[in-house]
Amino acid sequence: MSYYEETDSSILLNRFSQDMSLIDMQLPMAAFQVVSGTFQCIMNAILICLGSSYVAAIIPGVLFMLYWIQRFYLRTSRQIRLLDLETKSPLYKQFTETLEGVETIRALGWQETFEHVAREKLDMSQRPYYLMWCIQRWLNLVLDMLVACLAVLLIALALCLPGSSSAGSLGVALTSLLAFNQSLKALITAWTQAETSIGSVARTKSFEDETPTEISPDEDVDPGADWPLGELEVRNMSLSYKDGTKALKNVSFTVKAGQKFGVCGRTGSGKSTLLSSLLRLIDPSEGAILIDGVDIAKVPRAVVRDRLICLPQDALVFPGTFKFNLDPIDRIKDDSAITAVLKRVHLLDLVEKRGGITSELKADTLSHGEQQLLALARAILRKQAASGKCILVLDEATSNLDLATEALIQEVIKNEFQQTTVIMVAHRLETVREVDAILMLEKGEISKIGTPAEVL
Numbered sequence: 001m002s003y004y005e006e007t008d009s010s011i012l013l014n015r016f017s018q019d020m021s022l023i024d025m026q027l028p029m030a031a032f033q034v035v036s037g038t039f040q041c042i043m044n045a046i047l048i049c050l051g052s053s054y055v056a057a058i059i060p061g062v063l064f065m066l067y068w069i070q071r072f073y074l075r076t077s078r079q080i081r082l083l084d085l086e087t088k089s090p091l092y093k094q095f096t097e098t099l100e101g102v103e104t105i106r107a108l109g110w111q112e113t114f115e116h117v118a119r120e121k122l123d124m125s126q127r128p129y130y131l132m133w134c135i136q137r138w139l140n141l142v143l144d145m146l147v148a149c150l151a152v153l154l155i156a157l158a159l160c161l162p163g164s165s166s167a168g169s170l171g172v173a174l175t176s177l178l179a180f181n182q183s184l185k186a187l188i189t190a191w192t193q194a195e196t197s198i199g200s201v202a203r204t205k206s207f208e209d210e211t212p213t214e215i216s217p218d219e220d221v222d223p224g225a226d227w228p229l230g231e232l233e234v235r236n237m238s239l240s241y242k243d244g245t246k247a248l249k250n251v252s253f254t255v256k257a258g259q260k261f262g263v264c265g266r267t268g269s270g271k272s273t274l275l276s277s278l279l280r281l282i283d284p285s286e287g288a289i290l291i292d293g294v295d296i297a298k299v300p301r302a303v304v305r306d307r308l309i310c311l312p313q314d315a316l317v318f319p320g321t322f323k324f325n326l327d328p329i330d331r332i333k334d335d336s337a338i339t340a341v342l343k344r345v346h347l348l349d350l351v352e353k354r355g356g357i358t359s360e361l362k363a364d365t366l367s368h369g370e371q372q373l374l375a376l377a378r379a380i381l382r383k384q385a386a387s388g389k390c391i392l393v394l395d396e397a398t399s400n401l402d403l404a405t406e407a408l409i410q411e412v413i414k415n416e417f418q419q420t421t422v423i424m425v426a427h428r429l430e431t432v433r434e435v436d437a438i439l440m441l442e443k444g445e446i447s448k449i450g451t452p453a454e455v456l
């Protein structure tokens with residue numbers, strides 16, 4: 001089962017937002033404050049003792065009391081801080097799910113219900129925070145009382161034993177006593193924060209240890225730099241999801257190198273599942289997928305995903321320049337190759353109008369069709385970088401486009417990927433009319449396979 005399905009998104013979000021910010025921002029500050037607070041407390045205690053030497057005698061008693069206060073306080077505050085972090089997970093989950101489904105919520109008029117649920121989760125997440133403030137008030141009160149007792153003792157000693165200290169050093173001792181109070185509070189608060197941040201380190205570490213990795217040790221076959229030449233064989237493949245849904249049942253077919261192959265079927269017939277298994281996002285329950293005779297289950301996933309170029313329904317546009325979007329891992333050294341490809345997909349004018357390939361690209365300033373053409377240009381450049389050794393996988397890449405853009409994309413694919421094996425997934429048979437062979441899926445099984453004329 002895929003790694004992504006087993007990891008709760010809210011936990012992911014919590015680890016990579018709250019825990020990371022605690023580690024990055026709070027931990028260094030808290031560590032610094034603990035060190036400086038400790039030195040301040042020591043210095044203040046020395047100044048108090050210098051003011052009245054008799055006070056030095058009660059310092060061990062004060063330290064003992066402080067030890068008990070912090071023990072009591074930290075035991076509670078540690079738990080409350082953990083609760084504070086944990087109760088935010090459901091809130092983050094609700095927030096991200098709402099963002100993802102905002103159109104559906106609006107369309108069905110569920111705004112009020114979602115707002116109500118969000119408020120409830122917000123309230124829940126604030127409860128530990130409120131309690132944390134309560135116990136901090138308690139700490140302040142107890143420390144104030146302790147210092148007040150010390151001050152009374154200091155004055156009493158000065159009055160009862162007039163020769164024991166000078167007026168000047170008594171003044172210094174009293175001033176230091178006030179500062180001692182502040183330093184103590186700061187020290188204990190910083191200590192708690194440091195502990196919480198270290199807890200974040202521990203949680204992140206256990207997340208790293210416990211999260212299943214998709215890489216398995218037997219994926220060690222190196223298919224070579226020339227892989228894939230393009231022959232694909234799916235052999236008796238069945239695939240079930242975690243919840244028991246059998247998405248593919250005993251599917252077998254072969255695609256010859258350089259062939260254009262269409263996969264059609266109604267919604268839920270298993271097309272996306274087939275593509276996901278080609279890209280090794282999901283592993284088959286039975287059977288195998290072989291590319292040039294190599295079982296892809298034995299090839300590292302990163303290699304499979306590198307050699308199979310996928311053009312999805314919604315193109316991915318990264319924040320960055322046009323060049324970064326076209327060649328994210330900097331494989332193409334020659335900018336003229338990039339402009340030549342942009343010209344072929346009819347995007348060069350647009351890119352030049354926006355300042356050239358090194359100018360910043362904002363995804364929302366491109367239409368859906370333009371984004372798709374950009375992704376196509378990226379695919380062509382990847383093919384060039386791999387010296388043509390790749391398989392192109394199209395997942396409904398032209399389904400939301402107007403006829404002219406669809407025709408342009410089909411034309412470019414036909415010219416640019418002449419020698420490449422192309423797998424096209426489409427709802428409509430018309431989209432894949434010009435392929436060499438079509439596979440029709442129905443409820444996860446092959447219903448027809450053959451040339452377009454035979455299938456149509």
Ligand SMILES: Nc1ncnc2c1ncn2[C@@H]1O[C@H](COP(=O)(O)OP(=O)(O)OP(=O)(O)O)[C@@H](O)[C@H]1O
Pocket residue numbers: 241242243245246247265266267268269270271272273274427
């Ligand atoms: N993550 C999942 N967990 C459980 N079942 C799933 C999951 N994804 C898909 N399915 C089920 O597997 C079956 C095949 O789904 P799949 O998405 O592959 O179909 P499809 O042909 O691509 O449909 P569409 O054209 O609408 O995308 C469906 O019954 C679907 O409900």
